[in-house]
Amino acid sequence: MKNMLFLFLMILFTTPLLAREKPVVIVYSDNNKNYIAPARAFKDKLARQIKAYYLGENLSQATATMTNIMKQDPALIFALGARAAWFSKMATKNHQRTKVIFAMVINWQRYDLLGGQNNIMGISSDIAPGIQLFNLGLVSPQVKRVGVIYSQSHSAETITQAKKAADLLGLTLSTEPIERADSFKRAWRKISSEIDAYWVLTDPVLYTLENIYWLNERCLKEKIICIGQSENITKLGILLSINPDEENIGIQAAAMAKHVLNGRTETMKKIVTPIATHVTFNRATAEKIGIHVDEQILSLVNDVVNE
Numbered sequence: 001m002k003n004m005l006f007l008f009l010m011i012l013f014t015t016p017l018l019a020r021e022k023p024v025v026i027v028y029s030d031n032n033k034n035y036i037a038p039a040r041a042f043k044d045k046l047a048r049q050i051k052a053y054y055l056g057e058n059l060s061q062a063t064a065t066m067t068n069i070m071k072q073d074p075a076l077i078f079a080l081g082a083r084a085a086w087f088s089k090m091a092t093k094n095h096q097r098t099k100v101i102f103a104m105v106i107n108w109q110r111y112d113l114l115g116g117q118n119n120i121m122g123i124s125s126d127i128a129p130g131i132q133l134f135n136l137g138l139v140s141p142q143v144k145r146v147g148v149i150y151s152q153s154h155s156a157e158t159i160t161q162a163k164k165a166a167d168l169l170g171l172t173l174s175t176e177p178i179e180r181a182d183s184f185k186r187a188w189r190k191i192s193s194e195i196d197a198y199w200v201l202t203d204p205v206l207y208t209l210e211n212i213y214w215l216n217e218r219c220l221k222e223k224i225i226c227i228g229q230s231e232n233i234t235k236l237g238i239l240l241s242i243n244p245d246e247e248n249i250g251i252q253a254a255a256m257a258k259h260v261l262n263g264r265t266e267t268m269k270k271i272v273t274p275i276a277t278h279v280t281f282n283r284a285t286a287e288k289i290g291i292h293v294d295e296q297i298l299s300l301v302n303d304v305v306n307e
Contacts, residue, residue: 022075026052029081041250042078046257055083066091076257080104086111092119099260103249107204121270130165132242136227139240139293147174147195149187151205184211200228223289234280235305244274278302
C-alpha cells in the first residue's frame, strides 16, 4: 500500500513539471537540403521533443510562422540560415528568455545578429585561417605566395590570424584592403602578378555574385589556384573549398543547447567556430589550370566534383 501511495505521489508531482517543459524549435530559412544533416544531428544529440518550422517564402508567411512559434513560449530556437536567424532575433527582441542559436549563416556580422540582445549565440561559418591555408598546402605544396583581398571593417582580425598562420606554414601572404565591392577587380589586378594562389574570404564587402563569377574566370585564365569557404563556389569552378561539416554543426549546436537549457551560460562564448570541416575539390579546374594532386591526398578530400 505504501508503495502504491509513493507511486501515486510521484505521478502527481512530476507530471505537471513535465507538462511545463518549454519546447525547443528548429526554424529553417527555406527548404535548402544542406539544413537536413545539422537538423537531424541536433535532434539526435539533444534527445528531446523538438518541433520544426519552415519560415515560408515571403515576409507575411515568415512573420506568421514566428508569431505561431512565440505563442508556444519556446525555451530555445535553433535557426538555420540567415533568414531564420534574423527573424528569430526580431521575434525574441521583447522575449529574451527564449534563447536563439544560429548556424549556417555566411557573414553573420552583416545582419547584426548580436546587436542589442543578450539571448543570441551562434556557430560561425568561418573556418580558421590556419586550417584553410594548411589544406591549400596539402593540395598544392608548390604554393608559396597567397593573395587575399579584404575589408578592414569586417576582416581585419581574420587577416591578423592569417598572417600568423602563414608565417608558421612558410607562406607569404599578399594582402590588399578595399571598402567597396566595385574595387575588387582593381585590387585583383594589383596583386595577381605576384601570387601563386588566392584565398576567397566571405567578407560581405567583396563577397558578391558578380565578383565571384569574375574571380572564377580570372583564376582559370591566369592559372591561379583559388581556395574558398563554400562548396557552391567549388562547384562553380573554384579549385578548393573548406567549409564547416554540416552534421557536426548540428552536434555542436546540440551541445550548446544543453548548456543553455541547463542554465550554464556564464562561460559560453557568443560565437564559436566550427569543430569539423568538409573539403571539396574540383578536378576539372585542376586539369584546366594544370596542377596534379596526388591521389593519396585526394583520398582525404570529402567530395571531388566535376570528375
